[in-house]
Amino acid sequence: MNRAGQIRVEGTVQGVGFRPFVYRLAHQHRLTGWTRNDTRGVDIFIQGAEKDTAAFLEELKSTAPPLARITRLISDEVAPDSTITDFQILESACGEAPMVDIARDTSICFQCLEEMNNPADRRFGHPFINCTNCGPRYTIIQKLPYDRPGTTMADFEMCAACRKEYEDPSTRRFHAQPVSCPDCGPQLSLGEGLDDPLETTIAALRAGKIVAVKGLGGFHLCCCADNEEAVQQLRCRKGREARPFALMVRDAKTASQFAEVSPKEAELLESIERPIVVVQALEKKRCAPSVAPGVNTLGIMLPYTPLHALLFSRGGFDALVMTSGNVSGLPLCKDNNEAMGLLKGMADVFLLHDRAIQTRLDDSIVRVLGGEPVLLRRARGYVPAPLPAPFDVDGLVALGGIMKSTVCVGRGQTAYVSQYIGTLENIETLEHMEATLNHLMEVLGVDPMTYVLDRHPGGFQNYLLPKGGLNEPVRIQHHHAHAAACLAENEVREPTLCFVFDGLGLGDDGTLWGGEILMSDLCGSRRLGHLELLDLPGGDAATRYPGRIAYAALSGLVSNADLNRVLYWLSSNDRKPLPNQPRTSSIGRLFDAVSALLNVCHEQTYEGQAAMELEAIVDPNVTGHYEVEPVKEDGLWLLPGKALLIQIFQALENGEERSAIAAKFHRTLARWIAAVARQESATRVGLSGGCFQNRLLFEWTRSALEEQGVEVLVHRRLSPGDECISYGQLITAGARRANRKNKEMNACV
Ligand SMILES: [Zn+2]
Ligand SMILES: [Zn+2]
Ligand SMILES: [Zn+2]
Incomplete structure (x- = not known):
C-alpha cells in the first residue's frame, strides 16, 4: 500500500550535502518524490511502501551528513501523487525571509x-x-x-x-x-608577480623570510617556527613585544613534540573546526624562544585549508608561526590590496589568491579546562552556529562591549553571536563591526527592532545606532550581561549566585567593577558583594604598570622601606605624581598586583599578560592557601584583597618560593568563592568573566564548589571573557520584553 509524506527539515541543512543524502536515501528505499532547499531549510516529498517510508524517516534522522545539524523535523502524511515516477532534486525556492542556519x-x-x-x-x-x-x-x-x-x-x-x-x-x-x-x-599568485607562487613561498620561508599568506577568513603572517631570528624580526615588524604567537604544526603527532597534548586536546586539534588549542608547552621548547616568551603554554593549530596542507607537504615544515595578518589593534586583513598596503613593511613575500573573502574571521582559540573545551576566542569554524534563547528575541540586536567585542542578532527564539571582532578603539574596528552586523542581519533576514547596548554611555557603538524610527535602545550593565550569558547558555532561568571575575567595567554606581558577586536571573542582577576596592594610580597607567596597584594597596599597611625593597623595580620614571586615582573592584587588577609583587610582570604589553605569566609560575602541587576570609559588611560581601596582598608580601619577606605563593593566591580566590557560596546556601553557582580563562582558577574553583555539592555553571559555547557580553545583553532585553508582554496579557485578563 502506498504512503506519501511531506517533510520539512530545519537547522544547518544547506551547503552540507543534505539534499544528495536525501536523494541517495530515497533511491535506497525505492521511493519517488522530490527535495529542494528553501529559505527555511529543506523540503522533502516522498512516496512508496509503508515500511520504506518509515525506514526513510528513521534514517533521515540517524544517518544525516557529518556537517548537518537538524533542529526541527516535521513530517505530515499527505495524498500520494501518481504523476511523480522518480526522485528529483528541484531548484531552490526563494522569496520569503531566510530562516535556514x-x-x-x-x-x-x-x-x-x-x-x-x-x-x-x-x-x-x-x-x-x-x-x-x-x-x-x-x-x-x-x-x-x-x-x-x-x-x-x-x-x-x-x-x-x-x-x-x-x-x-x-x-x-x-x-x-x-x-x-x-x-x-x-589561482594562487604572488604580490611581486613571480612564477610558481607555492615554491617561491616555501623557499622564502626556508630562507627565514616573513610571508603574508591569504587564508580562509583573512591573512596570516608566517615564518619558520624554529628560526629565532625570523621570529624576532616578525615581533619587531609587527610591534608585538611579548604576546604569544600561534603555531601551525604539520599534524597532531608532531604537535606532541612541542607540547603535552592530551587525547581531548588532540581531538580538538583534529576537529573539523581546527581551532588554535592552548596546550602545556614541553619543558624544553622545540620552537624558537620568542614564539611564546614568559608563558608555559603554546597555541597550536593544524593545517585547515588545502593551501596550508600543500605548504606543509611540499615544504617539509614541522611548524610555522601563523599569526594574524593585521596592524596591531586593527582588524585582520582580508583583501589582496588591503594586505599589500597595510602589511607592506611586515611581509617580504605575499602569497595571494583570487577567491574573495566575504567575511573576516580570525582563528578560534580553545583551551581544555577541567577536561572540557572552553572557547577563549570564538570565530572561524564556530560561527554562525546559533545559541538558544528561552523566549522570543526576534528583532533584537545587541552591540556588545568595548573590548573583545561581538554583536548578537535575535531571530525567533534563537540568538546568533558574531565572530570575535576586536577592541573598539579605532574606526577600522568599528567599520568591521558594522559590516559584520549588516551581513549577519542580511543573511538571517532580520530587520532590527531594538538595539541593545552597554550601559556605559560613551560607547563607540552609539555610532552604529540608526537615527530615529526605531524603539529606544535598551542599556544593560556589563557584569549582569556576563551572568545572563552564562545562565542562558546553561538554559537556567532561576535566580542564581554568580561570580563575575573580570577586567574593568562600569558598574551600577559609576565605579569600575570587575570582581562581582551577583544574584542574577535573565532580567537583572542584585549586587551581593565585591572585591575590596583597589586604587589605580594614574588610571590606565596602573594597568600597564601593575606595580602601581600593589604599591598603592600596600603603602601605609607595611613599612615603606620594606615596600621599596620588594617593589625595587618601580623605576623613578614610574613614580611621578599620580593625579588620577580611580578605584576598582576588578579581580583582574588584583592578579596584576600580585604578578608585580612577585616580580613576574612589571609592564603589560598585551591584555592579560601579568595574569598569564603569573599562572605560568604556579607550582600546582602546593595545596596551601592564605588565611583571609570574605567578610560581610552592611549586608555586602567584601573579598579582602588588601589583606591578601599583605600576606603575600609577608610570605615574600619570609623567603617563600614565588611558585608556592602564586599557587596559594589562586587557591585562596577559589576558597573565597566556595565560602561565599556556602554561606549563601547556594546549590548552583555561575562563573563568568575573563579571569575564568585562567586554568587553575577555573579548575580549583570548580572543584572547591563541587566538593560542597554545588552545581557549577560555566560557559561552554562562548568565551567567559567579553565576547559573551552581546549574548547576555540580547537575552536580558528579550527577558524584559517577554516579562512586559506577560504583564500586559495578565492585565487584559
Ligand atoms: Zn573545473
Ligand atoms: Zn572534502
Ligand atoms: Zn567583562
Whole structure:
C-alpha cells in the first residue's frame, strides 16, 4: 500500500550535502518524490511502501551528513501523487525571509586531502579543493539561499568536468557550491608577480623570510617556527613585544613534540573546526624562544585549508608561526590590496589568491579546562552556529562591549553571536563591526527592532545606532550581561549566585567593577558583594604598570622601606605624581598586583599578560592557601584583597618560593568563592568573566564548589571573557520584553 509524506527539515541543512543524502536515501528505499532547499531549510516529498517510508524517516534522522545539524523535523502524511515516477532534486525556492542556519567553514576532509596528494587525480595540488563535506562556507556566503551565485565563487565559471560532478547526486561534489579544479577555480599568485607562487613561498620561508599568506577568513603572517631570528624580526615588524604567537604544526603527532597534548586536546586539534588549542608547552621548547616568551603554554593549530596542507607537504615544515595578518589593534586583513598596503613593511613575500573573502574571521582559540573545551576566542569554524534563547528575541540586536567585542542578532527564539571582532578603539574596528552586523542581519533576514547596548554611555557603538524610527535602545550593565550569558547558555532561568571575575567595567554606581558577586536571573542582577576596592594610580597607567596597584594597596599597611625593597623595580620614571586615582573592584587588577609583587610582570604589553605569566609560575602541587576570609559588611560581601596582598608580601619577606605563593593566591580566590557560596546556601553557582580563562582558577574553583555539592555553571559555547557580553545583553532585553508582554496579557485578563 502506498504512503506519501511531506517533510520539512530545519537547522544547518544547506551547503552540507543534505539534499544528495536525501536523494541517495530515497533511491535506497525505492521511493519517488522530490527535495529542494528553501529559505527555511529543506523540503522533502516522498512516496512508496509503508515500511520504506518509515525506514526513510528513521534514517533521515540517524544517518544525516557529518556537517548537518537538524533542529526541527516535521513530517505530515499527505495524498500520494501518481504523476511523480522518480526522485528529483528541484531548484531552490526563494522569496520569503531566510530562516535556514548558515553552515560554518570546516577544514579540508580526508578524501579531498587524498585526491589533492594523488598525482593521478585531476585536482592534484589544487589549493582550493573541497566537497560537500568540507571547505569554505560562512567566509564566502554573500546571501541566502546558499547557492553558488550567492557566494564569492560566483565569478568562477565551472568547467564541464566540475559541472558534471556538481550536477550528479551520486558524487561527493553534488551542489558543493565552491567546487572547482585547476582549470576553472581560483589561482594562487604572488604580490611581486613571480612564477610558481607555492615554491617561491616555501623557499622564502626556508630562507627565514616573513610571508603574508591569504587564508580562509583573512591573512596570516608566517615564518619558520624554529628560526629565532625570523621570529624576532616578525615581533619587531609587527610591534608585538611579548604576546604569544600561534603555531601551525604539520599534524597532531608532531604537535606532541612541542607540547603535552592530551587525547581531548588532540581531538580538538583534529576537529573539523581546527581551532588554535592552548596546550602545556614541553619543558624544553622545540620552537624558537620568542614564539611564546614568559608563558608555559603554546597555541597550536593544524593545517585547515588545502593551501596550508600543500605548504606543509611540499615544504617539509614541522611548524610555522601563523599569526594574524593585521596592524596591531586593527582588524585582520582580508583583501589582496588591503594586505599589500597595510602589511607592506611586515611581509617580504605575499602569497595571494583570487577567491574573495566575504567575511573576516580570525582563528578560534580553545583551551581544555577541567577536561572540557572552553572557547577563549570564538570565530572561524564556530560561527554562525546559533545559541538558544528561552523566549522570543526576534528583532533584537545587541552591540556588545568595548573590548573583545561581538554583536548578537535575535531571530525567533534563537540568538546568533558574531565572530570575535576586536577592541573598539579605532574606526577600522568599528567599520568591521558594522559590516559584520549588516551581513549577519542580511543573511538571517532580520530587520532590527531594538538595539541593545552597554550601559556605559560613551560607547563607540552609539555610532552604529540608526537615527530615529526605531524603539529606544535598551542599556544593560556589563557584569549582569556576563551572568545572563552564562545562565542562558546553561538554559537556567532561576535566580542564581554568580561570580563575575573580570577586567574593568562600569558598574551600577559609576565605579569600575570587575570582581562581582551577583544574584542574577535573565532580567537583572542584585549586587551581593565585591572585591575590596583597589586604587589605580594614574588610571590606565596602573594597568600597564601593575606595580602601581600593589604599591598603592600596600603603602601605609607595611613599612615603606620594606615596600621599596620588594617593589625595587618601580623605576623613578614610574613614580611621578599620580593625579588620577580611580578605584576598582576588578579581580583582574588584583592578579596584576600580585604578578608585580612577585616580580613576574612589571609592564603589560598585551591584555592579560601579568595574569598569564603569573599562572605560568604556579607550582600546582602546593595545596596551601592564605588565611583571609570574605567578610560581610552592611549586608555586602567584601573579598579582602588588601589583606591578601599583605600576606603575600609577608610570605615574600619570609623567603617563600614565588611558585608556592602564586599557587596559594589562586587557591585562596577559589576558597573565597566556595565560602561565599556556602554561606549563601547556594546549590548552583555561575562563573563568568575573563579571569575564568585562567586554568587553575577555573579548575580549583570548580572543584572547591563541587566538593560542597554545588552545581557549577560555566560557559561552554562562548568565551567567559567579553565576547559573551552581546549574548547576555540580547537575552536580558528579550527577558524584559517577554516579562512586559506577560504583564500586559495578565492585565487584559
Ligand atoms: Zn572534502
Ligand atoms: Zn573545473
Ligand atoms: Zn567583562
